[in-house]
Amino acid sequence: MKLVLVAACALVDADRRVLIAQRPEGKQLAGLWEFPGGKVEAGERPEDALIRELHEELGITVKENCLAPLSFASHTYETFQLLMPLWICKRWEGLVIQKEHQALKWVRPNKLRDYPMPPADEPLIPPLIDLLGG
Numbered sequence: 001m002k003l004v005l006v007a008a009c010a011l012v013d014a015d016r017r018v019l020i021a022q023r024p025e026g027k028q029l030a031g032l033w034e035f036p037g038g039k040v041e042a043g044e045r046p047e048d049a050l051i052r053e054l055h056e057e058l059g060i061t062v063k064e065n066c067l068a069p070l071s072f073a074s075h076t077y078e079t080f081q082l083l084m085p086l087w088i089c090k091r092w093e094g095l096v097i098q099k100e101h102q103a104l105k106w107v108r109p110n111k112l113r114d115y116p117m118p119p120a121d122e123p124l125i126p127p128l129i130d131l132l133g134g
């Protein structure tokens with residue numbers, strides 16, 4: 001089965017809330033809430049892919065030394081195997097703006113389960129609660 005590598009990020013604000021974004025209509029898993037990020041292109045470093053996606057999707061500029069690895073998701077979807085490292089980022093340049101998603105929301109980690117997320121994302125919630133204290 002095809003392995004798809006996706007780089008994703010939990011942006012964390014001063015109140016220890018995490019940014020989630022609602023996937024656009026017409027895309028796979030439309031309407032579900034996800035961590036910003038996207039597919040790593042051929043020959044691209046995952047960190048570069050993430051920095052690129054954060055700029056495309058949210059308009060922010062992130063430096064690589066402001067990305068810390070937190071966990072990863074591995075999930076078997078019907079047509080592909082997803083492998084998705086999740087970085088955490090507390091510092092960036094620019095204001096977060098909604099460019100490609102239906103909506104953006106800052107939520108405390110222990111409230112993430114109130115928002116329907118892709119099935120791959122569930123195991124990423126406990127490490128966020130551990131790190132950020134719920």
Ligand SMILES: Nc1nc2c([nH]c(=O)n2[C@@H]2O[C@H](COP(=O)(O)OP(=O)(O)OP(=O)(O)O)[C@@H](O)[C@H]2O)c(=O)[nH]1
Pocket residue numbers: 006007008027028029033034035036037038039040053082084118119120121
């Ligand atoms: N960004 C992101 N993708 C996720 C998450 N969870 C999850 O299963 N995925 C899956 O990972 C894949 C990457 O999705 P994506 O739509 O963000 O990719 P992309 O930004 O490169 O968009 P594009 O392929 O339309 O250009 C999708 O199949 C998506 O369903 C998540 O939390 N964040």
Ligand SMILES: [Mg+2]
Pocket residue numbers: 036037038039053057
């Ligand atoms: Mg994306």
